[in-house]
Amino acid sequence: MKEIYGNTLGLKANEQHRLRNTFRRRVSPHEIVSPELARHLTELSHETNRQVGVLINRKGEIEHVVVGNAHKLELPDIGRARAGQVRLRGLRLVHTHLKSEPLTKDDLTDLALLRLDCVAAVGVGNEGLPSVLHYAYLVPENGTGEFWHVATLPSVHQEQPDLVDTLGALEEEFSRKAAARAVGGREKAILVAVCLDGNRGRAEASLSELKELARTAGVEVVDSVLQVKREADPRYLIGRGKLEDLNLRSMQSMVDLLIFDKDLTPSQGRHIGEATSLKILDRTQLILDIFAQRAQSAEGKLQVELAQLKYRLPRLVQSDDSLSRLAGGIGGRGPGETKLEIDRRRVRERITHLEKRIDLIGRERSVRRAQRNRRELPVISIVGYTNAGKSTLLNAITNAQVLAENKLFATLDPTSRRLRFPQEREVIITDTVGFIRDLPKDLVAAFRATLEELYDASLLLHVVDTADPARDEQVEAVEKILSSLGLMEKPRLMVWNKADLLGAEEVDSLLRSRGGVAISAQTREGLTALLAKADTTLFAEGASETMGVV
Numbered sequence: 001m002k003e004i005y006g007n008t009l010g011l012k013a014n015e016q017h018r019l020r021n022t023f024r025r026r027v028s029p030h031e032i033v034s035p036e037l038a039r040h041l042t043e044l045s046h047e048t049n050r051q052v053g054v055l056i057n058r059k060g061e062i063e064h065v066v067v068g069n070a071h072k073l074e075l076p077d078i079g080r081a082r083a084g085q086v087r088l089r090g091l092r093l094v095h096t097h098l099k100s101e102p103l104t105k106d107d108l109t110d111l112a113l114l115r116l117d118c119v120a121a122v123g124v125g126n127e128g129l130p131s132v133l134h135y136a137y138l139v140p141e142n143g144t145g146e147f148w149h150v151a152t153l154p155s156v157h158q159e160q161p162d163l164v165d166t167l168g169a170l171e172e173e174f175s176r177k178a179a180a181r182a183v184g185g186r187e188k189a190i191l192v193a194v195c196l197d198g199n200r201g202r203a204e205a206s207l208s209e210l211k212e213l214a215r216t217a218g219v220e221v222v223d224s225v226l227q228v229k230r231e232a233d234p235r236y237l238i239g240r241g242k243l244e245d246l247n248l249r250s251m252q253s254m255v256d257l258l259i260f261d262k263d264l265t266p267s268q269g270r271h272i273g274e275a276t277s278l279k280i281l282d283r284t285q286l287i288l289d290i291f292a293q294r295a296q297s298a299e300g301k302l303q304v305e306l307a308q309l310k311y312r313l314p315r316l317v318q319s320d321d322s323l324s325r326l327a328g329g330i331g332g333r334g335p336g337e338t339k340l341e342i343d344r345r346r347v348r349e350r351i352t353h354l355e356k357r358i359d360l361i362g363r364e365r366s367v368r369r370a371q372r373n374r375r376e377l378p379v380i381s382i383v384g385y386t387n388a389g390k391s392t393l394l395n396a397i398t399n400a401q402v403l404a405e406n407k408l409f410a411t412l413d414p415t416s417r418r419l420r421f422p423q424e425r426e427v428i429i430t431d432t433v434g435f436i437r438d439l440p441k442d443l444v445a446a447f448r449a450t451l452e453e454l455y456d457a458s459l460l461l462h463v464v465d466t467a468d469p470a471r472d473e474q475v476e477a478v479e480k481i482l483s484s485l486g487l488m489e490k491p492r493l494m495v496w497n498k499a500d501l502l503g504a505e506e507v508d509s510l511l512r513s514r515g516g517v518a519i520s521a522q523t524r525e526g527l528t529a530l531l532a533k534a535d536t537t538l539f540a541e542g543a544s545e546t547m548g549v550v
Helices: 013-024 035-048 105-113 163-184 200-216 240-252 266-276 283-294 298-315 339-374 390-398 441-446 448-456 471-484 504-514 527-539 543-548
Strands: 052-057 062-067 091-097 118-124 130-138 148-153 188-195 220-228 257-260 279-282 379-384 415-421 425-431 459-465 492-497
Touching: 013 035, 013 062, 035 052, 035 091, 035 118, 035 130, 091 105, 105 118, 105 130, 105 148, 105 240, 130 163, 188 200, 188 240, 200 220, 200 283, 220 240, 240 266, 257 283, 266 279, 266 298, 279 283, 283 298, 298 339, 379 390, 379 448, 379 471, 390 415, 390 425, 390 459, 390 492, 390 527, 425 527, 459 471, 459 527, 492 504, 492 527
Parallel strands: 091 118, 188 220, 188 257, 257 279, 379 425, 379 459, 459 492
Antiparallel strands: 052 062, 052 091, 118 130, 130 148, 415 425
């Protein structure tokens, strides 16, 4: 005989016996609940003053009998939370409500997260007789934003909807939606941002940038959520209610992953993943993934792999290291090194190997720079925020064919070209990897061999997307990274790119207040003035003094 699940403490032997007999009952697959089963449940609920429920399969057989308290019942473990995106669970929940109240939020959450066929609540009337019937079932994605259809029948004796036809139509619609999604081929995501400092405008700008990062990574953004909180939840970062809402949205929209604008701690990522059964990414992981997609050279691939391994190492589930790699003897008899410890050791060994290879590449770069310095060729390095137009500027000045796209981090590998100024003067001009706010520290460390090119630069061209509303924050982010690299003492020339998208008065005002040169790398306007300024800075008499005030 199957056992009763839930709050059975204090039940009389007769009540337990009647509850076990519930397993022998049958229900038509076409109806939600039969009047006979409904009366059996309400009578038991009236006598015990507890909610009583059953999980019924599509054959009409009762698989689980559950007893709760006066307000709710807790369902048994019936499998992982996400049963699938096309098919429903194949089980419906029918339970009692002592005060004939409508379906609760817990009822509807169980319906969605467990993908139950249907959830129904039978009201307990006078003397334990069944009264009103509330029921709900899931609906596919729709324009109204509703997750489920809720309805009420005044009595269980009234005609109920044909459950077989309803479920068949629902699963067909779910299947059609899933097929349409598969044609797209891209992963779907919901973006999540949290504003903790009260500056909602900054949080919205960061969320907008996260959308561009997701687009660059090839992710289809279905929805975005911004929550304003005084402090982060240590377990989920966002509030528990907001997480449940995200869970429901992701299930209806058939979303594959959640992307958070903040960096998650290892425990936060693990807890959110357990609560949603979704792939969880944070801002750093997304940037690392973009770098992994975009890296072309062997050096770039090594640098990205190193940054990824350093990021993932602490996110391997923590374990006790006290017994790692023990040989025989006292305290050494046992299972030895666990799989987790082996994985962590292999990651550390790989990190050490990559660091040695990148150091070797760094030394080779140093040799090349030394040869270049012996020829006394000045170096101009182009720096700036990602997608500000650095590669487009390099192509416009040198007629190079460097990849230039309207995407973040379109190019990662540094590119150097020779540039001839008037009067037969030559310089080396170098394009570097783009910067972004909150650039991962591991990524900066991994790309140190690349960024060392900046240390030998005679002049830094700081390219700014003039038309971007967040240009001031972008300038601040770039200068912050330059400061962390010890490059703020280098002479810099502000290059206000995409000036053709602004009015002449606004450009003139910007140049008066901030200095620099206004250009359009796309249309090549202003390039002559830019080269003249760089030529004067690099080769004029007293150039060192001039460069200091650029």
